[in-house]
Amino acid sequence: MKKLDMCEMQVLNHTLQVQISHAKDLLRDMENGKIDLAYVQKMIDMNKAEIIETHKRKFKYWQGRNGNWNSYLPKEGTEPPYGRLVSKVSEERLMNAIIDYYIREDKTALAPTFRQVYQEWRAIKDLELSGNSILRYNSDYARFFQDSDFERLPMNEINENTIRKFMLETIQRLSLCRESCKKMFSYIRNTVKHARIEKIITDNPVEFLELKQFSKHCKEKAKPNEEQFFNDNELLMIQKGLEELYGDRPMFIPRYGVEMAMLTGMRVGEIAALKWDDIHEGYILIHNSIKHNRLKNEFYVDTTKTKKSRQFPMCDEIKDLLERIRNVQREYGCASEYVFTDGKGGYINGQRISDCAKRLTNHLGIHGGGITALRKTINSNLRQNGVPVTMVASMLGHTPEVNEKYYTYDTSNLAEKQKIIKDRNAKVTTLA
Numbered sequence: 001m002k003k004l005d006m007c008e009m010q011v012l013n014h015t016l017q018v019q020i021s022h023a024k025d026l027l028r029d030m031e032n033g034k035i036d037l038a039y040v041q042k043m044i045d046m047n048k049a050e051i052i053e054t055h056k057r058k059f060k061y062w063q064g065r066n067g068n069w070n071s072y073l074p075k076e077g078t079e080p081p082y083g084r085l086v087s088k089v090s091e092e093r094l095m096n097a098i099i100d101y102y103i104r105e106d107k108t109a110l111a112p113t114f115r116q117v118y119q120e121w122r123a124i125k126d127l128e129l130s131g132n133s134i135l136r137y138n139s140d141y142a143r144f145f146q147d148s149d150f151e152r153l154p155m156n157e158i159n160e161n162t163i164r165k166f167m168l169e170t171i172q173r174l175s176l177c178r179e180s181c182k183k184m185f186s187y188i189r190n191t192v193k194h195a196r197i198e199k200i201i202t203d204n205p206v207e208f209l210e211l212k213q214f215s216k217h218c219k220e221k222a223k224p225n226e227e228q229f230f231n232d233n234e235l236l237m238i239q240k241g242l243e244e245l246y247g248d249r250p251m252f253i254p255r256y257g258v259e260m261a262m263l264t265g266m267r268v269g270e271i272a273a274l275k276w277d278d279i280h281e282g283y284i285l286i287h288n289s290i291k292h293n294r295l296k297n298e299f300y301v302d303t304t305k306t307k308k309s310r311q312f313p314m315c316d317e318i319k320d321l322l323e324r325i326r327n328v329q330r331e332y333g334c335a336s337e338y339v340f341t342d343g344k345g346g347y348i349n350g351q352r353i354s355d356c357a358k359r360l361t362n363h364l365g366i367h368g369g370g371i372t373a374l375r376k377t378i379n380s381n382l383r384q385n386g387v388p389v390t391m392v393a394s395m396l397g398h399t400p401e402v403n404e405k406y407y408t409y410d411t412s413n414l415a416e417k418q419k420i421i422k423d424r425n426a427k428v429t430t431l432a
Helices: 006-031 037-058 091-105 114-128 131-144 160-174 178-197 232-248 254-264 268-272 316-331 350-364 370-384 389-396 400-407 414-429
Strands: 061-063 069-073 084-088 283-286 288-293 298-303 310-313
Touching (some): 084 091, 114 178, 131 288, 232 254, 232 350, 254 268, 254 316, 268 288, 268 350, 288 350, 310 389, 350 370, 370 389, 370 400, 389 400
16 A cells, blocks of 8 residues: 555545544434434435545555454554554444544544635635736636645645645646746745634744745746847838738728837727827827726726826827828718727727737737737837836836836847947957
8 A cells, every 4th residue: 555645644634534523413413303314324324435435545454364354543653554453354343443433533623724714815805806816816726726635735734844845746747937836825825824814823834935945946938039029120011011901901990009009019908998088299198998807708998007197209100190090980980089999989909909919920920929029129129229217117107127127128130239349349449
C-alpha cells in the first residue's frame, strides 16, 4: 500500500471527521424521532460505507490466510497505514468494529475547509468588486483551486509546508507566469487573513512565505518587443489598408475607430464613448468609456479606467478624420450624439473596434497587437522624440510608472541607431 503524503493524509482525516460527524447527527436524529426511521437508517448505512472506504485509503485492510478479516486502527506513535491491529472472523464484524471505534473515539470539532473560508471572504470582498472582477475572481478560483486536495483541507491543518507544496505543484502543473502566481498567492493570503480575523486559526501559515520564493519557478510568456508596437512600415500598411476598406464600405464605423486609436492612443472603450459634445476646437475631452459587464453580458457607459477625465490635443489629422465621420453620418442619415454610432442613434462597443483591428492586421500579414499595440506605439514615438513621461502619461490616461513599465519601447530602426553611433563616435575621435 502506497504511503500517503502529508496533504493527502490531512484530506483523508478531514473527510473522516465530516463523515463521522454526519453519522453521529443521523443517529441523534433517529433517537430523537426527528425524521423517518427507514430513511435515516438508509442514510446511516450509506455514511458508514463512506467511512469504511475512507478508512481503506488510510489503513491496510485485508483477509488473512486463516479467513479472518484484518485492518489497523489509529495508534499514537504509529503512522498509517499501520496502527493497532484489529482482526475479526467476518468482514461485517470488522467493519462494525471500525465504525464503532470512530464514532466512540471521535471528539474533534470540525474546522471549516479552505474553500469554505475563501467563500466567506469572497462574500465580503464581492461587495466592493465590479461584475467583471467577480467573474475574474471566480475564474481564477476554478483555475487554481477547484477540485484540488488543498481546497478540501481544514484551515487549522494548513501550514507553511502544505501551502508551499501546493503552490509549487500548481505553478509546475499550470506553467504559471509571475502575474498568475502572484494572484494565486494573494487569494491564499486573504483567505488565511480572514480565518485569523474570525478566530478560526491563531497561527499565520503565510508569515514566513514570500512571493519571490515561488515566482522564481514561474515561466514568463512575454511577447517579443517587436510585437508590442507597430513600426513605421506597419503603420503605413495599416493606414493604406484602412483607406482601401473605406471605399468598400464607408459606413462601417469600427474602421474609423481603428484610425482614431492610431492617431490618439485612446482605449477602445473611450473611443466608443466619444460624443460630438466632447470634441472642442483645441482638444478632445476624454471622460467616459463603454464597459462590458460580462456577468450580465451588458454594455454601459461609465467613467474612464482611471476614473479621471483628460484632454487630448487636437491636430489637423484628427480634425480630418472627425470631418469624414460626420460626412458619413450625414450622407447615410445616421446622425447621432455619438461619434462612433451604431447607425441607430446609439454607440458601438469597443470590442467591435478591437475585432476590426485584428482582422485588418491578419489580412495585412502583420502581428495582431491590436489597439493596445497602437497605444504603445504612439507612447513610444512621443517618448523617443523627447516628450516628458509625465506629459505622455497624462495624454494617454495612466501614471508615469505604468508608462515606463508597460508602454515605452524602442521604436527606432537600425539605420537611425547607426546614425546615432556614427555621430557619437565621430565626436569622440575628434576630441583631441
